[in-house]
Amino acid sequence: MKFDDDIFVYEWAEYFDNNCNSYYIGGSVQALVDPGLAKYFPRLLSEMEKDGIRREDIRTIINTHGHADHIEGSSLFNGSGVQIALHEKEVAFYNGPENAVLSRMFGLSVPAIDINLVLQEGELVLGGENFQVLLVPGHSPGSIALYWPRTGALFSGDVIFDQNVGRTDFPGGDGNLLKQSITRLSELNAEYLLPGHMGMVIGGERVKNNFEMVTRYVFPYI
Secondary structure: OEOOOOEEEEOOOOOOOOOOOEEEEOOOOOEEEOOOOHHHHHHHHHHHHHOOOOHHHOOEEEOOOOOHHHHHHHHHHOOOOOEEEEEHHHHHHHOOHHHHHHHHHOOOOOOOOOOOEEEOOEEEEEOOEEEEEEEOOOOOOOOEEEEEOOOOEEEEEOOEEOOEEOOOOOOOOOHHHHHHHHHHHHOOOOOEEEEOOOOOEEOHHHHHHHHHHHHHHHHHHO
16 A cells, blocks of 8 residues: 555554564665565565565565564565665574574474675665664564654554554563663654554654553553
């Protein structure tokens, strides 16, 4: 679904299996944020094609973190020349024993993924557009949020959702770090909250209210 001139939104609304929301940033950027599970990637690609986006239009894949329901589809791009991005701390988690344990919990294995764009916190330039990569651990050790200052779009992965937050009871999770990460994101001038699950939060005031609600009513239980 086209959200604005350069952002396309593909929400996962099925309840029979877990998968994530995916986002495509068009224009000169041509980046896919979180491709999801490999078995559902053909379905995602079919939805993208309805918006005129071909597989060949994906030049970069930004993985917000290394959980299978977000990253597994990246393995389909190994050796293709596409940039596959993950934060350096999450690369270590992805290849480590905790992620293997987590994958087995969901009946999955950890596929080999050619991470050829190792992210660090700070500015990321894609197609002439400036983004900010923010390290926001808590759901996983190397989770990132991607912020686009020009548009106010905040791709938050599984750090914060609409009136909820990402789980911290998985291997590598940390509730105190998650609260610190959410507090940090709340200081951004975000106009759109584009999370890894559930619906979007649209409008600067609604985004601000969502952070305040989570801080007040969810933080005590983390």
